[in-house]
Amino acid sequence: MDGAGTAGEMSLLLLSLAASTVRLAAPLVLAALAGLYAERSGVVDIGLEGKMLAAAFAGAAVAALTGSAALGLGAGIAAALVLALLHGVAAIAGGADQIVSGMALNLIAAGATPSLASAWFGQRGTTPPLPAGARFGPITLPLAQSLGEVPIAGRVYTTIISGHSLPVYLAWLAVPLTAFVLSYTGFGLRLRAVGESPEAVNAAGLSVARLRFTALAVNGVLCGLAGVCLSMAQGNGFLRDMSAGRGYLALAALIFGKWRPWPVLAACLLFAAADAVQARLQGVILPGIGAVPVQLIQALPYMITVVILAGLVGMARPPRALGKPYPPIR
Amino acid sequence: MTRRLYRVLATLLVPAASVATALAAVAGLVLITGEAPSRALCTLLRGALGDPEGIGYTLFYATDYVFAGLAVALPFQAGLFNIGGEGQAALGGLGATLVVLGLGNLPAPIVLVLAVIGAVGFGAAWAFVPAVLLARRGSHLVITTIMFNFLAAALMTWLLVEVLMAPGQSALETRTFPPRLWLPTLADITAGTRFDAGEAPLNPMAFLALLAAAFYWVLLHRTPLGYEIRAAGLNPLAAQAAGMRVPRIIMLVVCGGGAVAGLIAVNELFGSQHRLTADITAGAGFTGIAVALLGRNHPVGIVFAAVLFGTLNQGGAALSFDMPGITRDVVTVAEGVVIFVCGMLDGVARGHIGRFLRTLWMAPARQAR
Numbered sequence: 001m002d003g004a005g006t007a008g009e010m011s012l013l014l015l016s017l018a019a020s021t022v023r024l025a026a027p028l029v030l031a032a033l034a035g036l037y038a039e040r041s042g043v044v045d046i047g048l049e050g051k052m053l054a055a056a057f058a059g060a061a062v063a064a065l066t067g068s069a070a071l072g073l074g075a076g077i078a079a080a081l082v083l084a085l086l087h088g089v090a091a092i093a094g095g096a097d098q099i100v101s102g103m104a105l106n107l108i109a110a111g112a113t114p115s116l117a118s119a120w121f122g123q124r125g126t127t128p129p130l131p132a133g134a135r136f137g138p139i140t141l142p143l144a145q146s147l148g149e150v151p152i153a154g155r156v157y158t159t160i161i162s163g164h165s166l167p168v169y170l171a172w173l174a175v176p177l178t179a180f181v182l183s184y185t186g187f188g189l190r191l192r193a194v195g196e197s198p199e200a201v202n203a204a205g206l207s208v209a210r211l212r213f214t215a216l217a218v219n220g221v222l223c224g225l226a227g228v229c230l231s232m233a234q235g236n237g238f239l240r241d242m243s244a245g246r247g248y249l250a251l252a253a254l255i256f257g258k259w260r261p262w263p264v265l266a267a268c269l270l271f272a273a274a275d276a277v278q279a280r281l282q283g284v285i286l287p288g289i290g291a292v293p294v295q296l297i298q299a300l301p302y303m304i305t306v307v308i309l310a311g312l313v314g315m316a317r318p319p320r321a322l323g324k325p326y327p328p329i330r
Numbered sequence: 331m332t333r334r335l336y337r338v339l340a341t342l343l344v345p346a347a348s349v350a351t352a353l354a355a356v357a358g359l360v361l362i363t364g365e366a367p368s369r370a371l372c373t374l375l376r377g378a379l380g381d382p383e384g385i386g387y388t389l390f391y392a393t394d395y396v397f398a399g400l401a402v403a404l405p406f407q408a409g410l411f412n413i414g415g416e417g418q419a420a421l422g423g424l425g426a427t428l429v430v431l432g433l434g435n436l437p438a439p440i441v442l443v444l445a446v447i448g449a450v451g452f453g454a455a456w457a458f459v460p461a462v463l464l465a466r467r468g469s470h471l472v473i474t475t476i477m478f479n480f481l482a483a484a485l486m487t488w489l490l491v492e493v494l495m496a497p498g499q500s501a502l503e504t505r506t507f508p509p510r511l512w513l514p515t516l517a518d519i520t521a522g523t524r525f526d527a528g529e530a531p532l533n534p535m536a537f538l539a540l541l542a543a544a545f546y547w548v549l550l551h552r553t554p555l556g557y558e559i560r561a562a563g564l565n566p567l568a569a570q571a572a573g574m575r576v577p578r579i580i581m582l583v584v585c586g587g588g589a590v591a592g593l594i595a596v597n598e599l600f601g602s603q604h605r606l607t608a609d610i611t612a613g614a615g616f617t618g619i620a621v622a623l624l625g626r627n628h629p630v631g632i633v634f635a636a637v638l639f640g641t642l643n644q645g646g647a648a649l650s651f652d653m654p655g656i657t658r659d660v661v662t663v664a665e666g667v668v669i670f671v672c673g674m675l676d677g678v679a680r681g682h683i684g685r686f687l688r689t690l691w692m693a694p695a696r697q698a699r
Contacts, residue, residue, distance in 0.1 A: 094674045094682065104673060295485070296488070
């Protein structure tokens with residue numbers, strides 16, 4: 001009886017951990033896929049963080065002012081798109097160092113969002129809480145209520161798969177879509193080609209700049225979704241520095257996933273699971289181990305990335321033309 | 331001719347244009363809050379340079395930024411980008427604090443010298459792993475140093491929570507250093523005189539910053555090692571072919587950058603804060619990127635750029651005090667804009683945009699379908 005009780009508790013805990021992993025992974029997946037489009041086209045993007053933050057703010061601000069989630073979503077995407085195109089102007093047209101311009105966008109977003117928030121809403125760098133209609137609430141999938149009684153599959157369906165918000169489902173859709181686009185569409189093949197050998201793409205009569213700008217436009221849309229996911233689905237309004245390093249974490253997932261959609265998804269899930277576990281273990285004392293240092297779990301994704309970059313566990317090979325302006329600077 | 335033109339453009343016009351754009355961006359933000367930009371500029375300048383206290387604070391921040399700028403500029407001379415100043419400075423603070431907590435009973439000058447050595451050593455040590463990974467395995471320095479910033483933050487929080495936090499305290503900080511270890515500040519020296527500098531924490535580390543900048547110039551331009559560093563930056567393959575050991579140069583400049591970053595912590599800990607917290611740098615490491623870019627990696631330029639950002643930081647504090655709608659975050663925006671415009675104009679000055687436009691005209695005349 002006692003054993004059955006703890007087993008039941010265990011499965012409940014696992015179910016809720018899985019559900020929060022799915023939820024926490026969504027912004028990471030969106031941002032990492034955004035980075036994937038940019039970097040497979042040969043443009044380094046360390047500006048994911050800034051674009052997410054700008055989108056989170058713009059989305060929450062517009063949603064708070066208009067009371068419309070759709071308008072907020074549009075504003076969030078527009079804000080990230082503007083920053084992505086600025087990155088393109090500097091990196092593709094201007095030949096600027098792509099690390100420099102990405103870093104610049106991160107700082108601009110980090111400074112401008114709380115400044116604008118306090119200018120418009122006078123609340124120390126936050127936006128007012130969103131009314132119900134202005135955020136993306138949980139969507140209950142069909143049959144979730146009735147299937148909840150079915151032992152395993154039903155429970156999984158009801159708690160893990162159903163009940164997430166729109167951006168979370170979009171994140172999950174974006175992975176197979178990206179995998180398909182990269183492997184089976186002309187655009188995807190050209191995109192990969194321009195990241196490996198822009199000279200060849202140019203010789204084939206295609207515009208390197210146009211392809212890279214298109215990649216950055218997709219990048220902006222995905223970053224916009226990621227930011228909106230933070231402030232309008234998981235959060236309830238914009239908070240100062242609410243992306244909290246997730247843009248860099250997404251970059252780490254992109255490297256860990258070796259610039260491929262499915263492995264990137266796996267990396268994001270791993271990092272999100274670490275986050276979910278870490279939140280549960282705060283202050284918990286495990287028998288035999290003692291208090292778990294939550295900072296260690298938080299640091300895990302960064303350690304993994306360094307190990308991967310060191311080439312100790314499988315070499316991560318970036319796109320060959322990554323970070324190099326075209327035509328090359330002499 | 332074009333080379334000469336580029337030099338003039340790069341040394342004068344690029345910094346001027348980027349500062350002008352940054353000020354315009356800040357003015358835009360000020361306008362949005364409904365204040366007059368001209369009045370904001372006056373408040374900013376008066377707050378930063380209007381009295382001895384303001385000047386003292388401005389130069390105190392500038393001291394941080396000279397170290398942070400050099401931490402970026404030194405590796406940059408070898409063609410490497412060190413974004414890890416934040417983490418390296420945090421670890422530098424740890425090194426200095428461990429010296430104080432462990433050997434704090436020794437005479438003050440000895441403790442201070444050991445603390446500087448501790449900060450420099452820990453800063454360099456934190457840069458060591460990214461440096462080795464780059465030199466031996468070719469791992470991208472930008473990504474590894476970003477990761478090491480996060481690792482440093484986690485490590486510092488863990489150490490403060492578990493080991494270093496002062497007993498019987500709820501704030502995440504060590505116990506306060508004994509006052510005999512505090513560096514004399516401008517405030518101490520001028521107290522009671524006509525030039526009373528209030529609380530200004532400007533301290534002798536400012537001279538060390540100038541000394542470091544001078545040392546940086548001598549190292550690069552008057553020593554064989556500096557020649558090798560610059561050669562490796564211009565063309566690593568040619569440097570390797572000429573018999574220079576490029577991996578060794580990489581190790582030296584990256585660890586050197588980490589060492590200088592550690593000095594930010596000494597300025598903050600012994601000049602102003604007197605206790606270790608989780609965030610002693612307050613973003614100075616990132617400001618260093620703007621300082622190095624704006625100063626064109628030249629020591630004089632770096633000192634000027636550091637004073638400029640010191641002015642903005644201190645003036646920004648005065649501004650947020652006077653005009654409640656404006657926060658110090660506008661300084662971060664200014665840094666970002668400076669970095670963006672510098673990077674952009676750098677490419678433009680190298681003639682990239684011309685070649686870019688030509689590819690638009692010529693190569694893909696008809697898009698192949």
